[in-house]
Amino acid sequence: MSRRPGFVLEVDKSTPSTLFWNGEGFVLEALPEGSRVVYAPEPVKALEDPYGAIRHALLHPVGDRDPLPALLRPGMKLTICFDDVSLPLPPMASPDIRQMVIETVLDMAAEAGVDDVVLVAALALHRRMTEEELRHALGDRVYDAFAPHGLLTQHDAEDPDNLVHLGQTDQGEDVEINKRAATSDLLVYVNINLVSMDGGHKSVATGLASYRSLRHHHNPSTMRHSRSFMDQPSSELHSSNWRMGRLIADSGVEVFQIETTLNNDTFPTNFAFLQKREWEWSLRDRTTYAATSTALAKVPPRLSRQILHSIRSPHALTSVQAGEVEAVHALTTANVWTQQGVDVEGQTDILTMGLPYICPYNVNSIMNPILVACLGLGYFFNMYRGRPLVREGGVVIMRHPTRPEFHPGHHPSYIDFYEQVLTQTVDPTEMHKQFEESFATDPWYVHLYRTGHAYHGVHPFYMWYWCAHALAHVGRVIVVGGNPAAVRRLGFSPASSLDDALEIASDIVGPSPTLTHVHNPPILMADVH
Amino acid sequence: MSTLLFERSLPRFAAARVVSSLGSGRGVGIGPLRLVERDAPRLPAAGWVRVDPTLSGICGSDLATLDGRSSRYFEDIVSFPFVPGHEVVGTVASDAVAADGRALTAGDRVVLQPVLGCAARGIEPPCAACQGGHVGNCGRTAFGHIRPGLQTGFCADTGGGWSSAGLVAHESQLYPVPEDLSDEDAVTVEPVACAVHAVLGAPVAGGDVVAVLGAGTLGLLVTASLGHLAALGRCATPSALLVGARYGHQQKLARRLGATEVLPPDQLPRAVRRHSRSLSFGGDPGTTATLSDGADVVFDCVGSPESIAQALAMVRPRGTVALVGMPGRATLDLAPLWHREVRLAGAYAYGSEAGGSAHDAVSTFSLAFDVAAAHRTGQLVSATYPLSRFEDAVAHAGAAGRRGAVKIAFDTRKGPSR
Amino acid sequence: MAGSGLRRRIGAARFPLAAPTWPTTVERPEPERRVGLDYDHEWSRRYPVRLARAMVLDNVTRPVARLVAPATVRGLEHLGRLEGPVIFAANHASHLDTPLLLTTLPTGFRHRTVVAAASDYFFDRTWKSVLWSFALAAIPIERSKVNRKSADTAADLVEDGWNLVIFPEGGRSPDGWTQPFRGGAAYLARRTGRPVVPVYLHGTRHVLPKTPEWDGRAPGGSGTEDRRGGRLRRSPIAVLFGAPMVPDEGESARRFSDRVEAAVATLSREVASDWWQARRAVSAVAPVAGAETAHRGPDAAAWRRSWALDPPPSRARRPEWPD
Secondary structure (H helix, E strand, O other), X not given: OOOOOOEEEEOOOOOOOEEEEOEOOEEEEOOOOOOEEEEOOOOOOOOOOHHHHHHHHHHOOEOOOOOHHHHOXXXXXXXXXXXXXXXXXXXXXXXXXXXXXXXXXXXXXXXXXXXXXEXXXXXXXXXXXXXXXXXXXXXXXXXXXXXXXXXXXXXXOOOHHHXXXXXXXXXXXXXXXXXXXHOOOEEEXXXXXOOOOOOOHHHHHHHOEOHHHHOOOOOHHHHHOOOXXXXXXXXXXXXHHHHHHHHHHHOOOOEEEEEEEEOOOOOOHHHHHHHOOHHHOOHHHHHHHHHHHHHHHHOOHHHHHHHHHOOOEOOOEEEEEEEOHHHHHHHHXXXXXXXXXXXXXXXXXXXXXXXEOOOOOOOOOOOOHHHHHHHHHHHHHHOEEEOOOEEEEEEEEEEOOOOOOOOOOOOHHHHHHHHHHOOOOOOHHHHHHHOHHHHHOOHHHHHHHHHOOOOOOOXXXXXXXXXXXXXXXXXXXXXXOOOHHHHHHOOOEEEOOHHHHHHHHHHHHOOOOOEEEEEOOOOOEEEEO | OXXXXXXXXXXHHHHHHHHHOOOOOHHHHOOOEEEEEOOOOOOOOOOEEEEEEEEEEOOHHHHHHHHOOOOHHHHHHXXXXXXXXOEEEEEEOOOEEOOOOOEEOOOOEEEEOOEOOHHHHOOOXXXXXXXXXXXXXXXXXXXXXXXXXXXXXXXXXXOOOOEOOOEEEEXXXXXXXXXXXXXXXXXXXXXXXXXXXXXXXXXXXXXXXXXXEOOOHHHHXXXXXXXXXXXXXXXXXXXXXXXXXXXXXXXHHHHHOOOOEEEOHHHHHHHHHHHOOOOEEOOOOOOOOEEOOOEEEEEEOOOOHHHHHHHHHHEEEEEEEEEOOOOOOOXXXXXXXXXXXXXXXXXXXXXXXXXXXXXXXXXXXHHHHHHHHHHOHHHHEEEEEOHHHHHHHHHHHHOOOOOOOOEEEEEOOOOXXX | XXXXXXXXXHHHOOOOOOOOOOOOOOOOOOOOOOOHHHOOOHHHHOHHHHHHHHHXXXXXXXXXXXXXXXXXXXXXXXXXXXXXXXXXXXXXXXXXXXXXXXXXXOHHHHOOEEEEEEHHHHOOOHHHHHHHHHHHOEEEEOOOOXXXXXXXXXXXXXXXXXXXXXXXXXXXXXXXXXXXXXXXXXXXXXXXXXXXXXXXXXXXXXXXXXXXXOOOOOOXXXXXXXXXXXXXXXXXXXXXXXXXXXXOOOOOHHHHHHHHHHHXXXXXXXXXXXXHHHHHXXXXXXXXXXXXXXXXXXXXXXXXXXXXXXXXXXXXOOOOOOX
16 A cells, blocks of 8 residues: 555544543544644655665765765774764664664774774753663664773763864854864764754754854744744754854864654554554554553553653654765755645644653653643644644643653753742743853753753753744643643643633634644644645 | 630640640640639839730740640740730830830830840849840849749740730830831731841841741741841842742742742752752752752741751851741751851840941841831731630641631730620 | 660670780781682592582582573583593683583583682682682682792692683683783693693673773763673573693793684684684684684774674663653
C-alpha cells in the first residue's frame, strides 16, 4: 500500500471519538460536529541500507565540500559534535542514528590515521547526558573507545577555558562557541532533524554556544518575531543563527555537516494505535487502548512515567545528507516537510491539542508545568507555515494533568522559576528584564549545570520565551484536566472537561466557534493557507 | 467583675499539656485558667494607678503558658495566681503621669508597657539595665515590693489585661495613645514594640538579604517594622526581605506590609539561596541542606526547634539568627553554628533604642506607635471575644493561622457576656 | 544504662586488668613483617590443605566459574602429552583470569599448580595472604622485577613438581591490549629446564572489567564516568592453550620471552579464525614484530587503540530514572 499523505478530517455524526494525549496517559474525546482533526502523513519508507546510505553521503557530499576521506589526514585535529538527548523523541531503538553515523566517520578517521579526535555532545544549555544516555546515543563501542580517555566530552557553556569568541555579526551579535570545535581542522556535526527547527547553522551556532551568544536570539523579542520558528525563512531565531553560522564559516571553522531525517513511525507495535486513525483501529488496537489507558490512569504517576519513558521508538532513517551546511539543510528541510507537512485551509477559532508525556527537555525526566506550557504554546502552536492554525485572539485548549512536579536534579532552576518568578509575572518581556540575568549568572545553577545533570539556570526563561509568540497571539489558553493551582500560576484557565473548556472559550470566540484538533504525535506541520 | 485567673494546679496543668498536644489552645477548658469574679488588685505603692482594659491580646507566650509547654525557666519569675494579658490598651482610672512625663487625666487611653522592672518594683538604685533604659533586660523581676513576675500578666500583684475588673500599673508603664489611633491599632503596639526592638537589635546592613521565618503576629510586624524603620533611616535597607508564610491570608498581609517576596516556609530556603547567590550542600534525607552564603539576618518568629534549625541552615557564615518568637527546650545540631560562627541572638521585649549618630535614643514604644500608625497594625486583629467565651478565644488563637486569623483579643468593654 | 555502665567500667580498667602500656622511655622494636614477599606460604601445600583446596576448587570455584564464564577451551591436547611440571604463561585482563585458568586445567594439573600473584595486591594483609594462599595456592612475587627470593621459591616449587601459572604482563591490562611480557616466565623455564605453555584468555575483560582508577572524577565530566568496572556481565569467553615451548640452545631469556609473547599473540588470532590462519597472519611478519601488531594493539592514539579492539557484546539498557 502506498503511503497516504496528511489528512484533515471533518467530524460528523459517525466519526468515532478522537484520541487526545493527556500527559502520562490518553483519553478519547468527542469533538463537536464540524470540528476538524489534522492527521500526520504516514511514515516515509525507511532507507534499506542505512550504513550504506551514510557511507554514500559521506563520500558524495553536497555543496562546496570534498568527500570526508579527502578531508582526513594524519596529524589533524578532528572534532565530532552530535545532537544531545533532546532528539529524537521518543528516544529511538538501538542502534541510534548518531551511533551509525559516528561509527562510519570514525572508521574513516581510523583508516586515515587521525589520532586527535574528540567527541562533543552539542548540548548548549541543556543538561549533560548520563552514561546510559551517551551509551545509547553512541553505542558501547564508541563510548568505550573515547570516554575512558576523556575524549568524549559534553559542551560546557560555562567553561571559560573552552570557549572562544569569534566576533560579532553585523547586527552586533556575539558569536562564542566551543573552543575545541572552533579550533579543529575539521568539525563534523552529526545531526538528527526531527522537526524543521533543527539543524542548519543552528546546529553549531546554538548547540555549541555560550549564554553570551545565545541571549541574542533566545529572547522574547526574537521569539515573538519568529513566525514560526519551525519555518526557517520566517524565523528571526534562524536569521540570527544563520548570521552567526556564516560568521563561524568566515572565521575559518570548517564544518562538515551530516544531517539525517527520520520517519514518523513513532511508536512500537504494542502502542501502534497511537499513530492510527481512530476509525481504523482493529480489535487489538481497541483492546490495547482500553488496557493501557486504564492501567496508566490507575498506577501512580511515577510508574506510568517509567512505563512511557521506556518506550523506544522504531523511527527509521529516511535520508542522510552531508557536506556544506546550507546546501545540506535545504535538502533536509525538504525531506522533513515530505514527512510532516499537511495542507490546512484557513485558520480556526479554537485549537485543541493533547500533550504527551515527553518533550525535548524531559527525556528520562518529569514534565513540569513550564515544559507543559512550552510543549503546547512553544512547539505545537508553532508547527505551522504561513499563518498560525488558530486565529489571532483565538483560544488554545490543551489537555495535560500539569502537576506541579519537578525533577530536582534536572530542573533545579525551574523550581525557583515556578516559585519565585511566575508568582510575580508571566510576561516574557517583564521577566526577561527583571529576572533573567540573576538566573543566568546564579553560581549554584552554573555549578549544577557543569557538574551534575541540570539544565542551565536560564533555561526555564527560554522555555517561556518559546511561548512568547503564542502568548501574544491567542486570546486565552485553557488547560483541561490540569492541576488548577499550577494552571493558574502559568496564567492559563483550568477546566475540568473539554465541554467546560469550550464553555469558557465561548466568552472569547462566541457560541459557535470553529475548532481544529492537531493529532500530534506523530509530529505534523500544518501548511495553513 | 469578671477576671480570668491562672492558678497553680499541677493536675490541671498536666491535663492542659496532654490535651493541647492535639492542638494549641485546646486544653484551656480543663487547664488552670478559670473565669472568676474578682475586684482589681490593691495599689501596691505610690505611683501606681488602676487601668481598666479595653482590649487585651492573646500572645504566643500566653498560649504556651495555657498549653503547659512554656519553659520551666520562667517558674521563678512568675507568681501565682495571676491574670494573664500583657498586650493591653485601656483607660486610666485616675490622674497620673505617663512614662514620657505627659500628664494623664482619668479616662485617658493608655497602652501598657508590661515589663515590671526596677522602677515598678521600687528598687533603688535601679539595676544597670534599667538605668540605661533597657527595662526589658532588667534582671530583678523576682525582687522588690511586688511578687515575682517578669511582666504584668504574669504577676500575682498586678492583675492582667484579661479582666474587666482592671489591673494596676506603675506610672512608668503607661504610654498615652494618640487620638488618631484606634483601640485595635493600640492593642498591637506592645507586639510592634517587640518587633521594633528585634529589628533594631539585628545587624542589618544596606543591601542585605533578610529572611523572616513565620508570618504570625510577630513575623508580620517584623516585616512592617523593618520597612518603616528603614524609611525613617533608623536601620539600613535590605536588598531583599523574604518572608516564609504558610497561609494565604498571611502571605497577602506580608506582601502588603512590605515583603519583597513571600513564600510558603518550605520554599523559603530556595528563595534565600537565590537572593544570596549561594551554593548549597547536604540536604539528603535526615539532614538539612546548608547554604554556602545565605541570608545575612534571619528573624525566627516561630521559635520551634525546627524553625531554629531551618534558620541556622539559611543564615550565612558570621550571620545572625534573631530569635523573636519565644523558644523553649530544643534539641539542635549546633555544629553549623560553631563552624560558621553564626550568632544566635535573643530578641525580647523593648526598652530604649540607640539612634546612632543621626538620631536620639528613644524608647521602643514611641517608635512602635509610629509603626502602628503608619501600617494600621490594627488590621491584624482578626477577632475579639468577651471574657466569658475565653475557651473559644484561646482555641481560635491557638489555630489562628489555620483559621485565617492573626491576632485574637479579649474585648472587655462590653462586659463579661455579650 | 547497665550496658553503658559496664562499658565505662571496662574502659576504665587499668593494668593489670587491662593490657600494659609501653613506657615512653623504652624503645619499641619494629613489628615483624609477615605479609607481602615475606609471607610464609609453605603451609598451603601441606597435604590436608591441598585436600581442602581441591574440595573447594572442584565443588565451589569450578561450578561458579562455569556459571559466570562458560568458556570455550581449545588446545588441551597439548597438555595430554606432557609429563611433569610446566609453566603456564597467560595474558591478563581481569580478576577472572586465575580462577578461569585453574578450573579449565585437567585434573592432573589442577591440583598441583601454584599461581604467581602480585605481592602488593594479594599479599598486603594477613587475611588476604591466607585467603589467596589457600584458595588459589598463590605465591607472592614482585610485579616489576625478578626478586631473588621469589624467583628461588618459584624455581624450587617447579623443581619440586608443581606447575606454575604466571602472568608475564605483570598486572591486568589497562586498556584491553596486552602489555609487553616481562622475563620472569622465560627465566624460570631456562633455570628449571621445564617447558612453557602459552595461554590466551579471551573475553574476560568484558565479563569482569578492571575498575578504572580515576580519583572519583570522570575524564570528560559527569556522564562520562565508567561505572561498569567490577561488575559481572555475560560475554563469550575462550581459553586457548598453545604447544609447549622450551628455550633453544643458547637462547637468552629475553629472546625466549619474546617468543612466548608471540605465541600468545598467535593464539589471540586463533579466536577469530583458526590455527592456520593465525599462524600465517603472525608469521607474515617477524615473530616478535608480529606479536606487537597482533595483541599489543596499534601504536596510535588512545581512541584508535580502543577502536581496534573487539567490541563488547551489546546489551539491553534501561533508562536511568530519578528517585
